[in-house]
Each structure stands twice: as structure tokens, then as C-alpha cells.
Amino acid sequence: MRKLTRRPAVAALAAAFLLLAAACGSAASSGKITLSVATFGEFGYAPLFAQYQKDHPNIEIRSRVTDFDTHFKSLATQLAAGRGAADVVAVEEQYIPKYIRAKDKFVNLADYGADKLKQQWVPWKWAQGTSGDYVFGLGTDMGSLAMCYRRDLFQQAGLPTERKAVAELMPDWQGYANVAARFTEKLPNVKFADSAGTVYTAMLNQSPENYFSAKDDSYIADRNPSVRNAFQLSGGLAQAHETAGATTYTQAWNVAIKQGSFATIACPAWMLTQIKEAGGDAVSGKWDVTTVPGNSGNQGGSFLAVPKQSAHPKEAYDLAQWLTAPAQQKRLFLSDGILPSEPSVYQDPQVVAHTDPYFSNAPVGQIYAASADRLRPNYRGLHDADVRPEFGRALGRIEDGSENVEQAWADAVRMGRDAIK
Incomplete structure (x- = not known):
């Protein structure tokens, strides 16, 4: 939390x-x-x-x-x-x-x-x-995950707005990326996700291993397909200008929520309060909650x-x-x-049975309980806190245009390894 x-x-x-x-x-x-x-x-x-x-x-x-x-x-x-x-x-x-x-x-x-x-x-x-x-x-x-989304922005983009239909539209992360492209085509001035880092973290936390091997705690970021796939997909969203570059909990993130600058965010239950505080009464009832792509994950x-x-x-x-x-x-x-x-x-x-009126009366108790039941262990490793920020910063460089996906990936792998030497 x-x-x-x-x-x-x-x-x-x-x-x-x-x-x-x-x-x-x-x-x-x-x-x-x-x-x-x-x-x-x-x-x-x-x-x-x-x-x-x-x-x-x-x-x-x-x-x-x-x-x-x-x-x-x-x-x-x-x-x-x-x-x-x-x-x-x-x-x-x-x-x-x-x-x-x-x-x-x-x-x-x-x-x-x-x-x-x-x-x-x-x-x-x-x-x-x-x-x-x-x-x-x-x-x-x-922090079992769900997907928070703006019903009004989905409607403006000609996309389904009901929870079940939205979940069916993006059952996995590739489906999410496909919807992002459709959304951006219709609403080019609104970003689909808050940041590449949020998407990346949600994807990565659905994997049993991240940067380190559960067997011996060795560094495997450079050869773990889960890390590479999460980085490429989220970095691809950033490179296509489909993310707002608003890092979670920053003032820029608060402002982006209040202004409706992005349409989706992978959200653990504890994040709902922060979205409410950032958005205020003006966006009450415009947000909704559905199942996250991949169905689970812990944050x-x-x-x-x-x-x-x-x-x-x-x-x-x-x-x-x-x-x-x-x-x-x-x-x-x-x-x-x-x-x-x-x-x-x-x-x-x-x-x-708990619902949240701010999020269009979404059955948040039911959604998060189901997500919790699907959670599986996610091995972090002794130096996760040292390595993880390097990959986040690399995604930020894609968002600000200073690196492309491949350059950022190479730098992240190298800097992650250097962080534990």
C-alpha cells in the first residue's frame, strides 16, 4: 500500500x-x-x-x-x-x-x-x-491488480464501455496494445496509459521471476523473456506516443488525472484512493474498473x-x-x-459485495477478490530495489524521446547489472 x-x-x-x-x-x-x-x-x-x-x-x-x-x-x-x-x-x-x-x-x-x-x-x-x-x-x-479506465474517453474513441466488454477487448497485453492504437487513432490528443512504467510493472509482476533467478538469485534480466517482452511492449507504447509520461504519485500524475490526459492505468486496490484524491469530484463517475490483461499480478x-x-x-x-x-x-x-x-x-x-460509487459503482470487492485468488508467487531477489529503477528510467528515456526501445533496453540491462556489482 x-x-x-x-x-x-x-x-x-x-x-x-x-x-x-x-x-x-x-x-x-x-x-x-x-x-x-x-x-x-x-x-x-x-x-x-x-x-x-x-x-x-x-x-x-x-x-x-x-x-x-x-x-x-x-x-x-x-x-x-x-x-x-x-x-x-x-x-x-x-x-x-x-x-x-x-x-x-x-x-x-x-x-x-x-x-x-x-x-x-x-x-x-x-x-x-x-x-x-x-x-x-x-x-x-x-496489491492484486485490476484495470482502471475512463468510460467517457472510451466512449469518445468509439470503444466499448461496459466492464465485461472492455475486459474481453484486451484479455492480454497484446490486446491492450492493439486497443491503445485504436484509441490513439480516434483521440490523438489523449494518451491511452499514464506511463510506460506502469504497464511494464504490471506485466512484469505477472511473471514468476523478474530480474533474478528464484533458483540461485543470479541476474537474469538479459535472458528472461518476461522482462524483455514487458519492456518491448511498454516501450513500444511510449515510442508510439501512447503514454502520458506521468510517473505514478508525482504532481504530473495528479494533474494528468484531474485533466483527463490518459484513459487507463493498471491499478491495485490501494491506488483507487489516490485516483480519487487526484481527480476530485469533477471526474467522479467517469472512471470504472475491470479485469486487468492477464487476469492477475501483484503490485x-x-x-x-x-x-x-x-x-x-x-x-x-x-x-x-x-x-x-x-x-x-x-x-x-x-x-x-x-x-x-x-x-x-x-x-x-x-x-x-463492496462497490465504489466514484468508479461508476464498480464491484471492486468482487474484482479484487477474484484477482487475489489468481495470484501466484513473484520472486524479486535480494537486489530488486537496486535494479528495478534502472529499467524504469530507461522507459522514461523512451518517453522523452532521448532513446528508442532497443537503445533503452541495452542500457537498462547494462545499468541493472552494474547496480549490483
């Missing part, structure tokens, strides 16, 4: 340390146990924190919220220094392999009984956060872990366990659209 609030890194870090100082002071003066929880962006936890504190009068919770990059840079610094980390930290899926390797820095949650909760999550989600008998973290949400999802430097690891675990329990995951989906990673929750009748 990434409800990202972009703030200057210095200000964010200063706020975090002020919160830490305030937490220590509060604990000393009140006699309560103070637990800090660090997330990248708002996870929708504020009302949950209030409820937990009400039910546990001896606990005071301090929330540290920074943007994605600041969060992980700060965590790396805090782990290296052996101090300053929150009692509970959110870790996004791309960083999980790296931090599981640094298990000496984190509490084994199995020591507090987490291993007995295994059946709570879908198997691949549980496996992501574990290594043998070691339980690194408890899963929060997952995003996090875990709650407890650093060993926590002074209250048992209490921190209890809080993390409660935040990720079925009742809280259900509450977060119904209030914030954050898709649960637990089958008992996303198959709950109330969740499945």
Missing part, C-alpha cells in the same frame, strides 16, 4: 526524531509503555491506533509517517546504528529478501507464536515474510516487523499481530480500499 505523502526528507526525519523524543518523555511521565509505528505514507491506521489504545490503557502509540524513500533510508541508517528504529516498522515487499538476510536485526516473530498464524494468510504471502522457521513479518495488504503489499532494538518486543508484536488480524484488515478495506492478504477477509460476503 502506498498512500504516499511526499514531504522533504529533512523535515520528515526531524519529525520522526521529535516523535521519538516525545514518546520517550511520555513513557517516563505517564508510566505507560510507548510503542512507535513507522510506515511509508498513511496506512489507514489512525482509527485502529485509537481503538487499540482504548482497549489497552497501558499502551501509547506514536505514529511516524514519512514518504517511501525517506522511510527506507532512515530504516537502513537506524539498523546500522543500532538505535532510532520504531518498535514496529512497515517493510514493502521488494525489501523483504534483503531484510530477511539481516535477520539478526529483527525479532523472530515465531518466538511469540506467529508461526501458529500461518493459515491466516494466502500461502505465497506467508512465504514472502518467512525463511524456514524464521518469521520476519506479518502481512498487511496485497505492492507490506509486512509489519519488529526490530531487535525495540525495548518492548512482545508488546510490539502484539500490536503488529492485532493490526494484521482479519477484523482489522476487513475494516481497512471497507474504509480505505486496502486489499486484505487473508482469504477469510477478501472472501467475506461484505467485502465481495
